[in-house]
Amino acid sequence: MKMQKRQFRIGELAKTLGVERFVIRFWEKEFRFDAYRSEGGQRFYNEKDLLRFSFIKKLLYEQGFTIAGAKKQLDTTSLKKEERLIIASHKTSIEGDPSQKSAEKNIPITELKLLRDKLCSLQKILSV
Numbered sequence: 001m002k003m004q005k006r007q008f009r010i011g012e013l014a015k016t017l018g019v020e021r022f023v024i025r026f027w028e029k030e031f032r033f034d035a036y037r038s039e040g041g042q043r044f045y046n047e048k049d050l051l052r053f054s055f056i057k058k059l060l061y062e063q064g065f066t067i068a069g070a071k072k073q074l075d076t077t078s079l080k081k082e083e084r085l086i087i088a089s090h091k092t093s094i095e096g097d098p099s100q101k102s103a104e105k106n107i108p109i110t111e112l113k114l115l116r117d118k119l120c121s122l123q124k125i126l127s128v
Contacts, residue, residue: 008045010024
C-alpha cells in the first residue's frame with residue numbers, strides 16, 4: 001500500500017507559516033506558483049510546497065529581501081539547496097565566549113550544532 005504525502009489546505013499552510021491566507025495567495029501570484037486545486041477549486045499544498053513557502057518567508061521576513069530579490073534568489077536556488085543557502089548567507093551578531101566559537105567563521109559551536117540538527121531534519125523531509 002502506497003502512503004500518501006501530507007496535504008495542507010490554505011488555512012493550515014498559513015497557520016503553520018504564521019501568515020494570513022491572503023499572504024499565501026499573494027505569494028502564489030508573485031512567485032508564479034500554481035497550487036494543486038480540487039474540482040471545486042480548493043487549494044491543496046504538500047510538504048514540498050510548505051518548504052518553498054517557508055523559504056520565501058525567510059527571505060522576505062528574516063533576511064529582508066524585496067519581492068524582486070527573493071524571486072532572483074529562488075531562480076538561482078534549487079529546492080534541495082534552500083536551507084543551505086539561508087545558513088550560508090545568515091549573518092550573526094551573537095556575542096559569546098570566544099573560546100566557544102568556530103575558528104573558521106567565528107560562529108558559536110552551539111549554533112553550529114543547532115543548524116546541523118535543522119539540516120538533518122530538513123534532509124529527512126526532503127527524502128520522503
